[in-house]
Amino acid sequence: MSRTAENYRGYNFAYLDEQTKRMIRRAILKAIAIPGYQVPFASREMPMPYGWGTGGVQVTAAILGPSDVLKVIDQGADDTTNAVSIRQFFEKTAGVETTTETEKATVIQTRHRIPEAKLQGHQVLVYQVPIPEPLRFLEPRETETRTLHALAEYGLMHVRLYEDIAQHGHIAKTYAYPVLVADRYVMDPSPIPKFDNPKMDDCAALQLFGAGREKRIYAIPPYTKVVSLDFEDHPFEATKFEQPCALCGATDSYLDEVITDDQGGRMFVCSDTHHCETRRCEGHVGHLGMPVTEAAE
Amino acid sequence: MSLAGFPNPVLDQQAAFRAVMQALSEPGCIVQAGALAGEGSPLGPVARAIALSLLDFEVRFSLSSSLADAEGDITFHTGSRLASRLDEAEFAFVDLRQDVLDLGSFAQGTPEYPDRSTTVILRVESLTGGPSLKIRGPGIRGTRELNIPGLPTDFALQWAANAARSPLGVDLIFVTNEAVLGLPRSTRILPEAR
Ligand SMILES: [Zn+2]
Numbered sequence: 001m002s003r004t005a006e007n008y009r010g011y012n013f014a015y016l017d018e019q020t021k022r023m024i025r026r027a028i029l030k031a032i033a034i035p036g037y038q039v040p041f042a043s044r045e046m047p048m049p050y051g052w053g054t055g056g057v058q059v060t061a062a063i064l065g066p067s068d069v070l071k072v073i074d075q076g077a078d079d080t081t082n083a084v085s086i087r088q089f090f091e092k093t094a095g096v097e098t099t100t101e102t103e104k105a106t107v108i109q110t111r112h113r114i115p116e117a118k119l120q121g122h123q124v125l126v127y128q129v130p131i132p133e134p135l136r137f138l139e140p141r142e143t144e145t146r147t148l149h150a151l152a153e154y155g156l157m158h159v160r161l162y163e164d165i166a167q168h169g170h171i172a173k174t175y176a177y178p179v180l181v182a183d184r185y186v187m188d189p190s191p192i193p194k195f196d197n198p199k200m201d202d203c204a205a206l207q208l209f210g211a212g213r214e215k216r217i218y219a220i221p222p223y224t225k226v227v228s229l230d231f232e233d234h235p236f237e238a239t240k241f242e243q244p245c246a247l248c249g250a251t252d253s254y255l256d257e258v259i260t261d262d263q264g265g266r267m268f269v270c271s272d273t274h275h276c277e278t279r280r281c282e283g284h285v286g287h288l289g290m291p292v293t294e295a296a297e
Numbered sequence: 298m299s300l301a302g303f304p305n306p307v308l309d310q311q312a313a314f315r316a317v318m319q320a321l322s323e324p325g326c327i328v329q330a331g332a333l334a335g336e337g338s339p340l341g342p343v344a345r346a347i348a349l350s351l352l353d354f355e356v357r358f359s360l361s362s363s364l365a366d367a368e369g370d371i372t373f374h375t376g377s378r379l380a381s382r383l384d385e386a387e388f389a390f391v392d393l394r395q396d397v398l399d400l401g402s403f404a405q406g407t408p409e410y411p412d413r414s415t416t417v418i419l420r421v422e423s424l425t426g427g428p429s430l431k432i433r434g435p436g437i438r439g440t441r442e443l444n445i446p447g448l449p450t451d452f453a454l455q456w457a458a459n460a461a462r463s464p465l466g467v468d469l470i471f472v473t474n475e476a477v478l479g480l481p482r483s484t485r486i487l488p489e490a491r
Contacts, residue, residue, distance in 0.1 A: 026356070
């Protein structure tokens with residue numbers, strides 16, 4: 001075998017067998033042609049539990065080639081157990097180069113975040129999806145949700161969101177906030193914070209979504225209209241933070257609350273760890289941060 | 298005598314697929330084919346590479362009349378079978394240089410499963426130099442121009458009918474001897490400015 005990773009330690013390239021890859025690839029092509037529509041596929045067992053994003057892993061395995069550079073994030077971070085295991089899985093089975101730098105990656109697999117750096121046209125963002133059906137909480141039967149999508153009958157969805165407004169004065173949903181893709185299908189963007197929703201709209205990168213347990217693949221092609229559902233009198237509003245990142249001072253990124261000591265100390269920092277590090281390397285310092293050169297000493 | 302398959306099946310299939318994925322993601326863009334699969338097939342090297350990459354025993358294909366001789370080769374290498382009817386094929390291969398095109402004759406999908414439609418691979422002489430058609434839709438920033446020579450005279454009409462069936466309908470992949478160009482059902486041809 002002349003090429004490096006082929007049949008590495010007895011695995012096929014990127015673990016999946018060719019038959020499965022072909023089936024997933026065919027589903028991906030349909031998903032791209034019908035933006036926001038959930039294409040059924042025959043999900044395979046992967047050597048990791050379902051909660052670990054087997055749908056995203058299968059999509060990544062089906063598209064990945066030897067010249068790709070892979071980044072894996074979990075809630076914005078490259079260094080969680082989940083992200084590290086998936087990255088190592090593909091290093092081992094596909095021999096691909098991996099990176100934590102958003103700008104260097106050609107394929108980014110993500111769980112629950114979209115990177116802060118603007119994605120580029122040659123990049124593919126692969127989402128791990130736990131529940132792909134946005135109408136599931138209204139209608140548990142698959143045949144019924146399929147009919148609703150076929151008829152583009154999304155009135156119930158709007159009623160449900162409006163009930164929130166009646167009850168809370170605003171739409172309470174802050175994660176997995178439903179979107180309308182290319183004026184046709186209502187889609188679940190996976191449990192990303194609604195802060196990230198505007199990044200899906202008119203995005204230069206191809207966005208692929210894989211749900212392993214529920215066996216669905218869907219897609220948003222580049223430069224596609226993606227609108228968060230809302231109402232004229234209650235327009236969609238992305239989450240805003242009252243303070244900047246404590247480490248890098250960013251005022252426009254999604255922040256996580258981090259406990260700093262056992263005295264109840266806490267701070268808000270960028271959830272996108274690469275974004276935060278890049279800003280600090282560029283000299284940005286938050287109110288609890290140290291300049292990068294000092295911190296390194 | 299049988300034609301050779303890919304020299305590196307795993308990597309060549311991935312490369313052929315990625316070119317098609319990019320082509321359908323960026324409709325109207327000319328994308329270098331990821332892999333070529335030998336001369337000698339009436340399909341030509343690019344369409345044959347796509348066949349070897351995406352077909353297997355789970356799907357069926359159809360061939361336009363001048364491509365009929367390709368059946369044995371495709372079945373031998375992929376395990377896919379010729380469909381008995383055009384609208385039962387997941388993939389169709391049409392040589393647009395010699396055969397007629399009727400988009401309505403293929404599988405269009407159903408309202409519940411619009412993905413159960415035919416992907417049509419069209420062999421053309423060139424992807425440039427033809428009359429200009431302006432296109433718009435997902436995957437296109439603003440508008441883009443399509444300049445494929447030798448399209449049927451009623452192509453824009455057929456494509457409008459395909460668009461009218463949206464989100465049902467067929468997806469097209471144009472191929473030359475070295476490149477691919479995608480036209481998914483979501484792409485619209487804009488009326489000519491007068
Ligand atoms: Zn920060």
